[in-house]
């Protein structure tokens with residue numbers, strides 16, 4: 095029998111990790127707190143419907159490297175390419191405007207994906223494998239990582255309604271914890287390893303709204319069901335808050351309001367002022383979402399917090415590792431949370447593969463896995479911390495910098511340099527993060543270096559006339575001085 099790998103959490107990261115393990119011949123068991131999300135009666139945890147998110151190169155590459163032919167094609171087939179941001183606002187004369195900003199001068203795009211839909215495709219793929227078993231309604235409640243044993247509370251509709259729970263004990267060789275930001279695996283891992291842990295709630299809450307699809311009349315183009323461009327991520331920036339809209343295949347848009355908690359409290363006490371608030375700060379939205387629907391979404395949908403988590407190490411000996419949000423939950427402003435989690439899976443397995451050897455016995459496998467997990471923790475920490483920081487910084491960029499001339503100037507110059515002098519290897523930080531697979535920590539180093547060079551050049555160019563002028567004045571004074579003598 096092959097190595098027994100158990101995966102805790104059947105979200106996108108857990109599902110992909112299970113796929114990688116199954117492809118390597120492990121006996122895989124996936125334990126998930128909720129019921130099967132493919133069952134129509136399952137309500138997504140924390141969300142009203144299911145969030146739309148931006149899938150980009152790192153996530154795509156990790157799915158591609160799973161070794162499952164056609165999987166990526168099925169996933170991309172359910173997405174909409176987004177070529178850039180569409181910034182909405184009101185100009186000085188009070189007119190509404192929208193201004194497109196392509197993400198990438200080379201035409202590369204992000205893909206708007208329904209998170210639940212993507213997750214379902216991964217689960218269907220897993221289901222087709224003979225060495226994978228699912229255990230839904232199983233909640234990790236405890237683990238002894240030295241004895242390779244975990245405990246799960248089992249619920250079903252009958253036991254839950256009667257307030258009864260059953261607990262089961264499961265033995266494993268290797269446990270992968272992909273159980274999200276409030277990870278139970280991480281909590282238990284902390285008792286075994288000296289884990290540094292840092293968590294920060296930012297003072298911003300988020301709430302979901304919907305722009306519904308327009309009815310398509312016979313003979314009309316299918317695309318006419320989208321009220322605004324379907325190939326953009328729409329942003330209504332504001333100094334303190336932001337409203338965004340991401341397209342869905344059915345012609346609707348999932349929208350998110352990000353705002354400090356004090357503003358939420360003020361509006362919660364008087365929701366009827368919401369349309370006026372939107373007209374002031376997010377001009378044009380009330381013509382896309384009727385005021386009545388705005389108020390209903392605001393009063394019925396949850397107002398959820400945003401969490402940023404950094405920790406290290408991610409593993410304990412050969413026994414367990416945490417991936418995805420469990421290891422590095424981040425604020426969503428770089429659109430990288432899931433992408434980084436999927437990338438964790440690719441890096442973890444490439445390091446495990448590098449250390450493994452065929453025909454080794456169980457004892458050797460255990461030693462080798464311990465070495466590989468230590469290497470993974472060491473390798474990934476810098477990158478996870480880097481993207482957590484970038485995600486926090488990008489909140490400022492999305493809600494304010496996108497309209498600043500300095501930001502636009504640097505973007506323009508860097509993009510032109512990447513085209514005019516490709517040998518320089520120049521690229522914007524955004525392209526490096528979203529359209530490449532360079533390590534996040536290296537992206538930060540390279541884009542900081544680029545920034546310093548640009549400042550030097552700009553100062554050089556601006557400073558040249560000043561220096562020439564000063565030399566000229568000095569020369570004239572010298573000559574004049576000579577004459578006076």
Ligand code: FAD
Nearest residue numbers: 103105107127147148234273274418419426429431432433
């Ligand atoms: P999760 O998706 O949280 O899945 C964890 C799973 O573990 C869940 O199914 C849960 O039920 C299960 N679980 C939890 N506890 C237990 C337990 N004790 N036992 C068993 N199972 C358990 N990312 C992007 O890449 N691009 C984006 O554009 C983007 N936009 C976002 C917008 C918003 C508003 C938010 C909030 C997030 C966004 N993200 C985005 C982040 C993305 O949603 C997460 O990074 C991603 O879902 C993490 O996947 P995961 O599998 O690690 O965790």
